[in-house]
Amino acid sequence: xxxPSRLDLLQGTLDxxxxxxxxxxxxxxxxxxxxxxxxxxxxxxxxxxxSLYPALHRLEHQGWIKAEWGVSELxxxxxxxxxxxxxxxxxxxEADNWTRVAGAIGKVLELx
Amino acid sequence: MTVSDLLLRLRALLFRARVEEELExxxxxxxxxxxxxxxxxxxxxxxxxxxxxxxxxxxGAVKEDCRGVRGIDLFETALQDIRYxxxxxxxxxxxxxxVAGTIALGLGLNLALFTLFNxxxxxxxxxxxxxxx
Numbered sequence: 009x010x011x012p013s014r015l016d017l018l019q020g021t022l023d024x025x026x027x028x029x030x031x032x033x034x035x036x037x038x039x040x041x042x043x044x045x046x047x048x049x050x051x052x053x054x055x056x057x058x059s060l061y062p063a064l065h066r067l068e069h070q071g072w073i074k075a076e077w078g079v080s081e082l083x084x085x086x087x088x089x090x091x092x093x094x095x096x097x098x099x100x101x102e103a104d105n106w107t108r109v110a111g112a113i114g115k116v117l118e119l120x
Numbered sequence: 121m122t123v124s125d126l127l128l129r130l131r132a133l134l135f136r137a138r139v140e141e142e143l144e145x146x147x148x149x150x151x152x153x154x155x156x157x158x159x160x161x162x163x164x165x166x167x168x169x170x171x172x173x174x175x176x177x178x179x180g181a182v183k184e185d186c187r188g189v190r191g192i193d194l195f196e197t198a199l200q201d202i203r204y205x206x207x208x209x210x211x212x213x214x215x216x217x218x219v220a221g222t223i224a225l226g227l228g229l230n231l232a233l234f235t236l237f238n239x240x241x242x243x244x245x246x247x248x249x250x251x252x253x
Contacts, residue, residue: 038149038150039149039150039153042150056175056176056177057154057177058176058177058178058181059185062182062185062189065189065190066189069124070122070124070125071123071124077142080149080153082149082152082153082156084149084152086149087145087146087149
């Protein structure tokens with residue numbers, strides 16, 4: 009059985025970040041996605057890089073991203089991920105959701 | 121369950137070795153890139169490898185989680201159990217012989233008795249006076 013990892017609390021969040029990272033449409037491999045998330049978040053989101061992969065595979069099973077093998081900048085074979093049409097839809101939904109929840113939590117914190 | 125999920129599960133089931141190899145390659149690639157990043161930052165070869173693994177987390181656990189996503193662990197566990205059973209059969213052939221013999225005898229006896237019971241009680245020939253035959 010899968011053991012809970014450090015990022016489990018942020019499971020849905022990681023999915024959202026991956027989808028967002030792939031939004032521009034370029035195919036990216038896991039390492040590039042992990043680096044992009046780290047850079048864009050100013051090193052805040054850098055927990056366990058490994059937990060990226062189960063999330064990627066889960067998103068692939070959902071049909072939100074598509075994987076294909078290609079040759080990376082190192083000249084090595086790498087698995088590249090690309091957002092699908094349904095993934096794009098999912099991203100819009102989840103981003104809206106996140107903004108709403110974050111806004112609501114922000115309001116509560118201000119009032120309390 | 122989506123179509124892509126079904127196809128990926130099927131693929132994982134039919135090409136287990138290949139899918140497993142791909143997972144290995146994918147993780148290996150990530151570690152190689154991380155190692156290179158630490159090397160570029162001026163770390164020693166050994167230190168770079170250590171840091172790459174540290175950032176990644178437990179490789180075995182990550183792979184296990186990825187396998188969990190495939191959703192065919194039930195099948196894989198069953199396969200392991202069957203292999204284990206076959207191995208223990210080879211270790212104790214006497215036991216296998218006894219069990220198989222008992223079952224065979226039981227089945228045979230059951231069949232024989234039912235055939236008789238069926239012929240005499242359940243479906244006797246339907247004529248008025250069958251003892252006159």
